[in-house]
Amino acid sequence: MPHVLVLNASYEPLGVVPVRRALVLLLHDKAVALEHSGLLLRSATRVIPAPSVVRLKRFVPVPYRTAVPLTRRALFARDGGRCAYCGAVATSVDHVVPRSRGGAHAWENVVAACRRCNHVKADRQVAELGWRLRHPPGPPSGLAWRIIGTGHRDPRWMPYLRPYGADEALARFEGTPL
Template sequence: MPHVLVLNASYEPLGVVPLRRALVLVLENKAISLEESGAFLHSATQAVPAPSVVRLKRFVRVPYRGPVPLTRRALFARDGGRCMYCGAVATSVDHVIPRSRGGQHVWDNVVAACRRCNHVKADRHLLELGWRLRHQPAPPSGLAWRIIGTGHRDPRWMPYLQPYGADDALERIGVGVTAAAAS
C-alpha cells in the first residue's frame, strides 16, 4: 500500500502514514491534499485522487522527539543499503566493536554489512583483520531522517523535506538528489 507524507500546518514534516489514513484525514476535512499521486480511489459514487502529500489544517504541537531511533530500517537507510566494509548489498547488521568485547548497540558502533563480511568479521576488531570502514558511522540528525528512516520515499516529497536536511540525508546514503527526484 502506498504511503503519504503528512505535514503540520506550518509545513513541518510530521511523519508518513498509509494512504488509507491520509485519505480519511482529507475526507474528514482535517487535512488538505497538496500533491496527488496520479492514481484514483473509487467508491460506489465517486472517484477521489490519491494524495501523496497532505497538510494538516490545524497546527499540532509535537513534543521533543529526541534522537532518531536506531532501527534496522533507519540503519539501512543511513548506509544506503550497502555493506560498510566492501560495498556489496547489505543484508545484516554488524557491530564495529563486537558486543562480546564491550561494544554498544548505538549509531556510532552499528553498520550495515553483507552476509559474507559479517561472517568473516565475526567477533573480531577491524584492526585484527586489517579492514577499514568506507564511512565512519554516526547518528543521523534532522527532521528529514524521521521520514527517510521509514524506508518510504517519494520524489514528490522532496520540496517539502529539503528545508529540513533531506539533501544532506540523501547524499549521505548515496542517493543523489537528482536521482531521487527522477525515480
C-alpha cells in the same frame, strides 16, 4: 498501497501514513491535500483523487526528538546500502564492537556489512583484523531521515523535505536494498 507524507500546519514533516489514513484525515476536514498521486479512490457515490502529500489544518505540537530511531532500513539508508568495511552491497547489520564484548546497539556502534565481511569479522574488533571503516558510524541528523528511513519514497515529497536535509539523506538512500 501507496503512502502519504503528512505535514504539520507549519509544513514540518511529521511522518508517513497509508493512503487510507490520509483519506480519513481529508474526509474529517482535518487536513488539506497538497499533492495528488494520480490514483483515483472510488466509493458508491464519490471519486476522490488519492493524496500524496497532506498538510494538517491545525498545528500539532510534537515533542522534541533528539535521535533518529535505529532501524534496519534507516541504517542501510545511512550507509548507502554498502558494506562499511569493503564497499560491497550490504546484506546484514554488524556491531563494530561486538555485543559479546560489551558493544552497544547504538548508531555509533552499528554498521551495514556484506555477508562475507560480517562472517570473517565474527565477534572480533576491527583493529584485531587490521581493517578500517570507510566512514565512522554515527547517528543521522535532520527530520528528513525520519521520513526517508521508513523506506517509502515519492518524488512529490522532495520540495517539502528539502529544507530538512532530504537531498543528503536521499543521495545516501539511493540504491539501498529495501
